[in-house]
Amino acid sequence: xxxxxxxxxxxxxxxxxxxxxxxxxxxxxxxxxxxxxxxxxxxxxxxxxxxxxxxxxxxxxxxxxxxxxxxx
Numbered sequence: 001x002x003x004x005x006x007x008x009x010x011x012x013x014x015x016x017x018x019x020x021x022x023x024x025x026x027x028x029x030x031x032x033x034x035x036x037x038x039x040x041x042x043x044x045x046x047x048x049x050x051x052x053x054x055x056x057x058x059x060x061x062x063x064x065x066x067x068x069x070x071x072x
Contacts (some may be wrong), residue, residue, distance in 0.1 A: 001031020004069070004070060005061065005070075007066075007069050007071060008066045008067075008069055008070045011062055011065055011066040011069060011072045012062060012063060014062070015058070015059055015061070015063065015065070015066070016059055017060075018058065019058045019059040019062075020059075022055040022058075023052050023055050023056065026048055026051045026052055026055065027048065027052065030044050030045065030047075030048035033070045
């Protein structure tokens with residue numbers, strides 16, 4: 001295995017694990033909040049979706065960095 005492939009794989013793995021954990025935590029805490037206060041579900045859901053989008057953006061940035069490392 002060449003060093004470039006190793007670096008790309010490591011970048012994707014590390015860049016994917018963090019956001020995956022973050023998304024799981026965001027959703028679990030949002031579900032806890034909705035379970036405790038169902039009336040606030042719409043507000044919690046809006047903030048949860050925004051947080052998930054930001055966490056997912058970090059994974060996309062990691063993918064872009066991995067592709068740049070591979071082809072440059």
